[in-house]
Amino acid sequence: MSAKPTPLSGFPELLPAQRVVEQQVIDILRRTFELHGFAGIETRAVEPLDQLLRKGDTSKEVYVLRRLQEESAEGHAGMGLHFDLTVPFARYVLENAGKLEFPFRRYQIQKVWRGERPQEGRYREFLQADVDVIGRDTLGFHHDVEVTRVMVDALTRLDFLPRFRLQVNNRKLIQGFYLGLGVTDTDEVMRLVDKLDKLPAEKVHAMLVAEAGIDAATADRVLALATIRTDDASFVAKVQEFGVEHPMLAEGLDELSRLVTGVADLAGDRVTVTADLSIARGLDYYTGTVFETRLEGYESMGSICSGGRYDALASDGRSTYPGVGISLGVSRVVVPLLAKTGITADRSVPSAVLVALAEEESRPASERVATALRGRGIACEVAPSPQRFGKQIRYAERRGIPYVWFPRDPADDDSDHQVKDIRSGEQFAADPQAWEPPVEDLRPRITRTTTSPKETPK
């Protein structure tokens, strides 16, 4: 390979210190999901095209695969890269249903691919982290509360990121309200209400009358419902003030208040949970609970964590598999924030210690120090060449390695091992078999070079 290559638009890559941030996000997500009993799985990157294209809207986004030397008879022309983790998970559940225990809790943290036109926060390759609980034939509503709790817990632990606002709603509540108003094409009304985050209310009102064929007074009430936002179950009283009645509305109100109440103890400084009756996710196939999530100060990035309840994710003729899940766009959060906030890691290498090298012949002695440190879980590296110690210290500085270890001089019985904290300049004698750095120096730390997000992120 020669000549400098240029980045490929829509396929973000990270420098080593940036990758430390992404890796810590992944580690925290995985750890949280496992604490809640979710099993990690991975699915293959490819799925049959006919499965990927079942939702017509995404057909334009799919990357199709072929082998360079494809024989015409071979079936791989019918394969594409997955564009989410839900379609592959549904297929995995059907394929392995006889070997899985239900309810099946799984998390999945993998890359997905979409052939969209790249723009900020929209990538052609990105990392997604999904949690779902899937049942066989039935799945209690408390699992809706459960996946919300899991994601709130995870987002709370991502404490180097801005605050999150998790917005929850319930399709039964909206549809029941519309049915109670006498609306028949509830899907069309929901689709138009979904445009409220892009269009002014008057415009949506006009569309409700013109396109959904409802009268102006009904449109008023449809839009009034969508203005309700509460951080507790007080939305119930606000909805009841409309005097609209329908069994599906009552069910939706009950479910949503159970959800908001059920996560109240977890929400707080890092995450707000809001019942937001404008959230409909009109284009997706949810049947009850729906989620969206926004980063405070970065609302223009849109929802970075979405999901909901689907009553029939998959079906194999004998059984149906209802599920509830939520999906975090890891790259959609991490990649723009690395660029916009000063979030980075305080070192670009895992090493907490650089073991110095007095001369090439003493490399085995320096290696023995390194091996002893590694035996106690201390990441370290030996200097690549026996330069002046000042140069070796600068080698550590450039990488953010906090400590330089100077091995004892074997020719001098009075010498001992010395460790220098190159941040403070402090230097002290140390035993390779016993010394340990403070716990917070063991791994790279996430730092922010600026303290607050920029005013107008683009």
Place this chain on the structure above:
Amino acid sequence: MSAKPTPLSGFPELLPAQRVVEQQVIDILRRTFELHGFAGIETRAVEPLDQLLRKGDTSKEVYVLRRLQEESAEGHAGMGLHFDLTVPFARYVLENAGKLEFPFRRYQIQKVWRGERPQEGRYREFLQADVDVIGRDTLGFHHDVEVTRVMVDALTRLDFLPRFRLQVNNRKLIQGFYLGLGVTDTDEVMRLVDKLDKLPAEKVHAMLVAEAGIDAATADRVLALATIRTDDASFVAKVQEFGVEHPMLAEGLDELSRLVTGVADLAGDRVTVTADLSIARGLDYYTGTVFETRLEGYESMGSICSGGRYDALASDGRSTYPGVGISLGVSRVVVPLLAKTGITADRSVPSAVLVALAEEESRPASERVATALRGRGIACEVAPSPQRFGKQIRYAERRGIPYVWFPRDPADDDSDHQVKDIRSGEQFAADPQAWEPPVEDLRPRITRTTTSPKETPK
């Protein structure tokens, strides 16, 4: 999705308990690489086809991408999925050379794709784990020792897998020996010697004479060199017995003996390091050290961990970037071993504890116990429904969850929380704010259902 899907040949997927094994392999690799100061990076899955096709041999294996609704003017027709992690790493180094510190140590654990005909141990999608050290313009030989030490350390820690045999050689040694014998087309001779693991020596001898045009006596010595195998530096004396002399041979002997000596302290019960003078990796572009690795008892799987020194991995006109690296085929090891040995995890979920549920109304109380346990790092889940406790215990048993927690009865002041170890049947009072299981129960453990590998793995 409906009707049961069938697996896709060449794209292995794991059940949750199997994934625990693979995840532990990945975690151990990553931990070891980081202890040695290697930074983790990921590269995008796609590369320009012209870069992927520079090595003509692999052209047939590349998966080409196109967007389903591709506009003809768009450039994505020229993209393919990477088939290894070396080509993308070389491109990443050139693209980011100004922002990286050299020597640059990196590890990379990612999926790669090859459109090969699937067969045992050969997959179309598989996970690879690479470590490389790359320098700018120069890279000391001690880094060859370093990457070997890193991989020996990692393989040693994979103690639930069979023993590994790491075979090392040096291209300078072989080529210098051939040059000392008066052979001119050393590449062709090396290519033929590489066939020794598939063809009998007499057959290779005949090919050396017929195809490489060397005389029978020279072919004898070429083949005699390839029979040398020692677990220490005694191969040097054996080579010197031939009386062949060449400066490149001397350099190769020196490097290989430094390598074998330099890892002697790490090799042992789990890993043997052998100087094996038959290893040439004739089809790859190595310039010094070469590695192959076999699993003892599973030699038919071929080399599962290979690599070497390449003097010019990449060049941007101003600088060249020499490197040395080694690549472990994680899927090639894990997937067949899951099938052949009885390796699995003792549970299919991360949960160490199932918190039982007396009645649906007491779910919040059970959740509080779960939250308290999670606060101390104990993975757990709450029972999905208030069945008879016997049924809840069987729920835990089917998943391999070792403990069932029975919350105290709030209506009975004398009751306390009880924990049952369902393996022993032992049950005892416990405090949700203080109880901890033994450390070895915190996470799923790797177990073997059979104690020795089958006699004739296929």
